[in-house]
Amino acid sequence: MTNKLRSTAWQGKAWHGLKRLDNVANIEDKVDFHPTPPMAVEAFLEKEMKRIPTRLVWEPAAGAGHIVDVLHSAGFTVVAQDLHDYDNAEVQPGVDFLDEAQPLTIDPHKHSIITNPPYRRSTEFAARALHLGVPYIACLTQLQFLGSLKRHRLFQEFPLSRVYIHSLPLPFYRAGRWKKGSFNHCWVVWDNAHTGPPQLHWIVTEFSYYHKRESK
Numbered sequence: 209m210t211n212k213l214r215s216t217a218w219q220g221k222a223w224h225g226l227k228r229l230d231n232v233a234n235i236e237d238k239v240d241f242h243p244t245p246p247m248a249v250e251a252f253l254e255k256e257m258k259r260i261p262t263r264l265v266w267e268p269a270a271g272a273g274h275i276v277d278v279l280h281s282a283g284f285t286v287v288a289q290d291l292h293d294y295d296n297a298e299v300q301p302g303v304d305f306l307d308e309a310q311p312l313t314i315d316p317h318k319h320s321i322i323t324n325p326p327y328r329r330s331t332e333f334a335a336r337a338l339h340l341g342v343p344y345i346a347c348l349t350q351l352q353f354l355g356s357l358k359r360h361r362l363f364q365e366f367p368l369s370r371v372y373i374h375s376l377p378l379p380f381y382r383a384g385r386w387k388k389g390s391f392n393h394c395w396v397v398w399d400n401a402h403t404g405p406p407q408l409h410w411i412v413t414e415f416s417y418y419h420k421r422e423s424k
């Protein structure tokens with residue numbers, strides 16, 4: 209069932225999908241909605257763009273469209289879906305990525321997935337995408353995603369291709385603005401074209417950079 213979030217008083221700043229995000233603080237934890245700082249997506253694409261095998265991308269937990277907007281700007285065609293309704297015409301609401309009984313509206317073999325899945329269900333999200341046979345999957349996760357027995361089993365079955373570690377904590381959005389974060393994040397990538405052990409890369413981004421962009 210679609211969970212309507214339209215009653216939230218969205219007000220907005222106008223760059224990169226920040227629209228409709230103010231006053232979201234009271235609901236964001238409930239629905240596991242933590243928008244991705246657009247700069248983090250841009251920094252990831254800068255390093256990884258040439259390796260993404262399709263121009264068709266599936267964002268199955270798109271939220272208010274923060275990743276989607278950056279992907280569009282980079283020239284990708286994006287199918288954006290989410291369980292909840294963030295009142296963004298680009299994002300189809302009411303689609304539960306984890307519900308195997310829900311028929312898929314797209315061919316998973318022809319799309320790459322680039323997403324920031326709900327933190328509480330990130331392992332299930334990755335496993336579902338892998339079992340669907342998506343040829344390229346990139347997920348923004350907390351760094352601790354790499355260390356757990358449950359995920360070690362997943363990594364044994366589906367070895368990682370690349371990991372991009374954000375050297376500085378990513379900012380998070382709360383009460384109308386981006387705030388300095390304290391958690392470390394990384395992009396984990398499964399790429400069918402990759403052979404050999406996983407490669408490690410680092411992305412160095414300054415919080416002040418986000419801050420500057422926000423105030424424009």
Ligand SMILES: C[S@@+](CC[C@H](N)C(=O)[O-])C[C@H]1O[C@@H](n2cnc3c(N)ncnc32)[C@H](O)[C@@H]1O
Binds near residue numbers: 243
């Ligand atoms: C961490 S937020 C990220 C939002 C967006 N990907 C971004 O990067 O800005 C996770 C999103 O997952 C959505 N979500 C939670 N459970 C879901 C499910 N079972 N199927 C699809 N989306 C889900 C939430 O509504 C939320 O928008």
